[in-house]
Amino acid sequence: MDESAAPILEVASVTKRFGKFTAVNDVSFKIRDGEFFTLVGPSGSGKTTLLRILVGMEKPTTGELRLRGEIINDLPPNRRPTCMVFQSLALFPHMTVGKNVEFPLTIRGASESDRRTRAWELLKLLHLDPNRYYDKNVSQCSGGERQRVALARALAYDPEILFFDEPLSALDARLRKMLQKELKDIQRSTKKTFCYVTHSLEEAMVMSDRVAILRAGVIEQIGMPDEIYASPKNAFVAEFMGEVNLLDITALGGASATWDTGRKTVPLALPELPVPLEAGAKRKLLIRPESLRFLAAGEHAGNTVPVKILNEFSLGSRIQYHVEVCPGCTLTVERLREERTAAAAGVLGWELADSQVLES
Template identity: 40%
Template sequence: MEARPIAELRAVTKRYGVVTAARGLNLSIRPGEFLSFLGPSGCGKTTALRMLAGFEQATEGEVLIDGRVVNGVPPYLRPVNMVFQQYALFPHMNVAQNVGYGLNQRRPRPSRAEVAAEVERALQMVRLAGFSDRRVWEMSGGQQQRVALARAIVNRPKILLLDEPMAALDKKLRHEMQIELKSLQRELGITFVLVTHDQEEALSMSDRVCIMDHGQIAQIGTPEDLYDRPQSRYVADFVGRSNFIPAWVMGMVGDHIRAEGPEGLSFTARTGAPLTIGTEILLSLRPEDIQLALAGAPDGHPMRITHRIFLGEHTEYHLSSSAIDHLVTVVPRGADAVLRNLTVGTEVAVCWREGAPLALTRD
């Protein structure tokens, strides 16, 4: 029997005057999972998070936490804690005072010894043991983020809400903190709900990702599902990178479709929904699924290199032909040196395995 959701949004809509920030959200969040809201600015992801936190109230629908409707319940009476993008630490307090602030607001108030013990336990969890007396303004951005996390987990919430907490960190530190945050979540067993616009952040840490688009949920799934089986161009384009080629359904080949693209190019593609012959579709083709070869390779489509971008672990090539206006592929650092060092203007050939393209209906 599946466990009861720790939180739910049931047909939730949020309006600010004539502006609808979230529309008809239906979502069940599982106990102990790491779920991310992912999308561009203004898509409604932060609004959804703030309605779970209680900082915003739903205009329509119900918000439930641990089986209880919490519409109208203020944040401090909900079993949740939130880590804000700017951390919201008190500069006049040291680390221990910041972390213990929420404990000292409880009634009846715990003893000083109890607060000190809980604060030390939380600091050990975020690897800041021995920092109790440090002033927060003396700490790095990564350390401040850990203080904010310690302050949030010290109250042992049922749900920890994170509003883009790593946005201010540099890329290397952000990657390190992603690993630490996921490890902490596993150790605590608390449900984490993250808001981010960074797809790498969402994919690397989440059990499930909720893709938002114009206030609505575009698709929910595991990172692998969203990457391998996006249900729309929007999701395919937002999660990872993809090339899009217009085509038409010509027939079926087992579980795949046979499609015809520009200038008679033939494709065998995967599909997530039944498609009829003659349907106009878009083929989504990931850059890493495209093999680059020297001009004249058998079964290759001739193209010309328009841009070459060296990115360290791989080289990115932008290609063009009369049939396909723009195509991006990547060549790993460990590939043949000839393929890694092709120059702009060089004629090449590209191919892809059968079933690599994914057929999407045109939006």
């Protein structure tokens, strides 16, 4: 994605309150022309409300939405050049697949032959054989087929931005993965701007050019998936990224700290920081499961800690271990199957550079 690409949609200090509850709190970001942008957050993070504001189904309490520089706050959804694929898909149950796809064209008054040609094209683009599907009733389509019909219908509207309210969440994992890739392909081939909302960071990582992570109505971090993965801004983002170890630490000044495991404190060495922590500062130490390794006798690492192995889970080529430092305090370790013998010794270690100090 070109860093300097012009923003197509600018969200400026948007806040939405329902009574005393603030669902979206002073959110600002820009969606660039032609990118795949994903809003991701746990349930209750305000992502659906934000999406409804972006498509025009809710009005922001304060703040502005600018589409190519023009304020569109008061434009109703039917007059915005954007549209949305609903979580429920919201297909028209009384119409055939063809009529569903043609709907936006019918509304615009396109001729019957134009509508049919376009619907035919779009069904082909989405791998639905028009000969079979054009006259089929939507109620006879499978989950995956319905997804494609919903997407074809939205593309028929020819929107400047296409919004998605986690439409894939109801599908089984295999179909979901397949459709994620297809969605990305379609976004590339149509060069449309896609804005996707999901609670699954994994889904966001697979498809997106840029990701914004939402918590309690506030954007915690925004950036390319790799950026966020490599340097999460805080413990919430890190935890949201997947299974990680977050250790509660208290700085002792300099590069040393203590890890409060609940039962006892363990002295640790910290990675190099641009600004050293003040003594007594409380932080989280992020260590990914794959950065932890079992040490053989005589091996050294930046930090070492004796552990007891509680459980082993096979992940195919790798094995995931749940290990106990002391009762009630466990860590997750992921190692290659070949390194299994080292686990028996029960000494865990990690290099200082593989750990990150984060705000909680």
